Amino acid sequence: GNSVTQMEGPVTLSEEAFLTINCTYTATGYPSLFWYVQYPGEGLQLLLKATKADDKGSNKGFEATYRKETTSFHLEKGSVQVSDSAVYFCALSDVNFGNEKLTFGTGTRLTIIP
Amino acid sequence: GAVVSQHPSWVICKSGTSVKIECRSLDFQATTMFWYRQFPKQSLMLMATSNEGSKATYEQGVEKDKFLINHASLTLSTLTVTSAHPEDSSFYICSARDGTLTYNEQFFGPGTRLTVL
Numbered sequence: 001g002n003s004v005t006q007m008e009g010p011v012t013l014s015e016e017a018f019l020t021i022n023c024t025y026t027a028t029g030y031p032s033l034f035w036y037v038q039y040p041g042e043g044l045q046l047l048l049k050a051t052k053a054d055d056k057g058s059n060k061g062f063e064a065t066y067r068k069e070t071t072s073f074h075l076e077k078g079s080v081q082v083s084d085s086a087v088y089f090c091a092l093s094d095v096n097f098g099n100e101k102l103t104f105g106t107g108t109r110l111t112i113i114p
Numbered sequence: 115g116a117v118v119s120q121h122p123s124w125v126i127c128k129s130g131t132s133v134k135i136e137c138r139s140l141d142f143q144a145t146t147m148f149w150y151r152q153f154p155k156q157s158l159m160l161m162a163t164s165n166e167g168s169k170a171t172y173e174q175g176v177e178k179d180k181f182l183i184n185h186a187s188l189t190l191s192t193l194t195v196t197s198a199h200p201e202d203s204s205f206y207i208c209s210a211r212d213g214t215l216t217y218n219e220q221f222f223g224p225g226t227r228l229t230v231l
Contacts, residue, residue: 004157036222041224042224043118043120043207043209043221043222043223043224043225044158044207044209044222045222046219089157089158100220101160101163102148102158102160102220103157103160104157104158105157106155106156106157107155107157
């Protein structure tokens with residue numbers, strides 16, 4: 001079956017540091033890949049997505065590239081801010097009988113200190 | 115963006131009682147809603163998918179009679195945990211899909227923490 005493995009946290013960085021959160025996946029078909037972010041007390045929000053190999057998703061300074069050869073979708077940001085503190089989930093979707101099902105990683109808690 | 119609410123945000127109940135959790139799409143019509151369960155330090159596990167007006171489709175290993183799902187309208191789905199036991203304590207999250215969008219993005223609620231004593 002499908003699975004997503006992401007970097008265990010928690011991750012603590014200083015403001016303006018470079019961020020990488022690793023994510024690798026296993027899928028039988030050609031899934032779409034996502035990063036979701038969950039701020040304290042809120043629901044998961046879609047941060048960025050990529051639907052095919054070599055696509056790069058980007059939003060709010062975050063980027064991730066769909067690498068089919070390494071089955072990876074690592075999240076990066078060049079200079080993090082305190083407001084980026086949240087839990088980040090990597091996920092893939094697989095269309096099954098017309099319903100897109102999301103498979104999530106375990107989440108990585110990120111804390112940015114001033 | 116689209117907003118999904120859940121009620122209650124947390125609930126404590128005694129073993130053997132039933133608990134109902136509501137999931138509402140506030141500003142769009144949700145043709146499909148999803149219910150997830152999240153254990154501490156683990157990923158979200160899909161429990162079931164429900165389409166408005168039809169029976170829910172449950173994932174393998176999820177007891178249909180224990181986790182009753184009703185999706186009676188385009189803006190409301192409910193999850194009822196029947197005869198709850200301590201092992202049902204968890205964080206339950208719903209999501210909803212806006213059927214009018216070209217891309218089938220899921221919008222998530224903030225979750226409901228259930229504690230069964």
